[in-house]
Amino acid sequence: MSEPILLSARGISRSFGGLAAVQDVTLELRQGVVTALAGPNGAGKTTLFNLITGHLVPDRGAVELKGESILRQKPHKVALKGIARSFQDLRLFGSMSVYDNVLAAIEPTPWLWQPGGSSGAAARRLEVERALAATGLEELAGTRAVDLSYAETKFLSMARIIATGAPIWLLDEPASGLDPASRSRFVKLVRDATAAGVTVCLIEHNLDIVTELADRIAFLDQGRKLAEGTPAEILGNAELIAIYFGERRE
Ligand SMILES: Nc1ncnc2c1ncn2[C@@H]1O[C@H](COP(=O)(O)OP(=O)(O)OP(=O)(O)O)[C@@H](O)[C@H]1O
Ligand SMILES: [Mg+2]
Incomplete structure (x- = not known):
């Protein structure tokens, strides 16, 4: 991909007691590209957002905005640098x-x-x-x-x-539970934003929305990034889909 990397997390890890919630994950968000984080419940998706936005400090790894470290900066400082996020709750x-x-x-x-x-x-x-x-x-x-x-x-x-x-949006399940009409409005909202140059990373369980919006999918399971690729590559991978549906609790 030729778009410049705006935000990157490289080799980041975070454990809670004995639980490795995020393990050695690298994620690069490129200008104007919509990246979806997919994976079963408890995969570490929200934790990854928290590590990027300063809500949690990684045990290891680097987080950079346009090549400059934002590691250990407080959430409001990170927000002021142009990284806006929504919360699952x-x-x-x-x-x-x-x-x-x-x-x-x-x-x-x-x-x-x-x-x-x-x-x-x-x-x-x-x-x-x-x-x-x-x-x-x-x-x-x-x-x-x-x-x-x-x-x-x-x-x-x-x-x-x-x-x-903010030029970078991190959205944590923004469309979960929406009715079809609201879902279409949401898809249009994100499309309008990306057309205007916004870079989006989206945690989303609804694979129709992921297919409609995402240029890239990073697939997480048990704290690890198992794969990353185009929606066709990821959603066409029977092994990943089995993990996804096999481990869903909802
Ligand atoms: N503050 C915390 N303290 C202890 N454990 C945590 C904490 N935050 C997350 N975890 C654990 O880390 C793992 C990853 O959680 P996380 O919320 O990142 O998953 P997720 O991929 O966002 O899942 P979901 O799709 O259900 O929102 C889970 O096992 C969770 O219980
Ligand atoms: Mg979550």
């Missing part, structure tokens, strides 16, 4: 409005100098509106997050990422 502010949930994703912390002063605030409001429009949530701007439907919370989580303007 979404982590929304339930009692806050949809609008404020999105604003909070980009609002500078009050004790820091606010770049741009009031014009900065106006620019952030525009970003929130752009993100709400992209996710179809404009009409729900004033609704509290707890009052949203399941699909709406998934799109709110996406709006929080879009608003940051």
Whole structure:
């Protein structure tokens, strides 16, 4: 592949007690390329995200953004460098409005100098509106997050990422449990983003979505990357598919 490598994890490992959750995994995210992380429950997919974003520190290995180490940096520092992520459990502010949930994703912390002063605030409001429009949530701007439907919370989580303007998105099961219409909207959202140059890494169990969106699939099992390739190569590999469906608990 000729696209430049934006983000790389090289030879990273992390154990929890005796459990090797991620073992010597190398993952390269290339500019504008959609990479899916696939594999059964407990394969280490979310842990790999946590190791990249500073939510966990690897026992071994390197994490680099454009060739510069981001190892041991705190999650908010990593986010400020342009790596936005969503969480499997979404982590929304339930009692806050949809609008404020999105604003909070980009609002500078009050004790820091606010770049741009009031014009900065106006620019952030525009970003929130752009993100709400992209996710179809404009009409729900004033609704509290707890009052949203399941699909709406998934799109709110996406709006929080879009608003940051981050060029790299790490999405942890963003489409799980979506109805077919919402799923198509989600696929379009990611396609629009990649067309605009965003680099996406997506953890996804739904192989239809993976097939539709992914340029590359990295297949993990029991903490190891067993294979990486095009969707045709990975999904056409009977051995991997047997591991995938054989070990699914859901
Ligand atoms: N903080 C932690 N402490 C102890 N064990 C953990 C921790 N985080 C993850 N694990 C374990 O590490 C392994 C990998 O978990 P991880 O959440 O990365 O899997 P996953 O591939 O995201 O699975 P799923 O598809 O179910 O979300 C699992 O056995 C899990 O129980
Ligand atoms: Mg997970």
